[in-house]
Amino acid sequence: MDPFNIVIKAQGEQIDLNIHPQDGVNFKVVYHGGLVGEMFLDNGNWQAENSGHADILLDEAVIAKIGRELDLVLGRASG
Numbered sequence: 001m002d003p004f005n006i007v008i009k010a011q012g013e014q015i016d017l018n019i020h021p022q023d024g025v026n027f028k029v030v031y032h033g034g035l036v037g038e039m040f041l042d043n044g045n046w047q048a049e050n051s052g053h054a055d056i057l058l059d060e061a062v063i064a065k066i067g068r069e070l071d072l073v074l075g076r077a078s079g
Contacts, residue, residue: 001021003018003019003020003021004018004019004073005017005019006019006066006069006070006073007069008062008065008066009065010056010061010062010065015031015056015062016031017029017030017031017056017066018030018031019039019073022038025041026038026039027040027070029048029056029057029066031054031056032054034051034053035053036051036053036057037049037050037051037053037057038051039063039066039067039070046063046064046067048063
């Protein structure tokens, strides 16, 4: 899978993220050219590892928003 972009809203502002799929279940998250961490599925729930570059992946609500966008791209979204 090729890298793709997602847009989320956090703390009242729009955040554009570039997602780099690694192996189908891990996704590197890039913000303004810097790696902010990695998203991965753990027992069907999205989790994140923060790289320390930015605090984006420290907020559980943001992790959930990114996870929802990933679900949409991966066709995992449930109605």
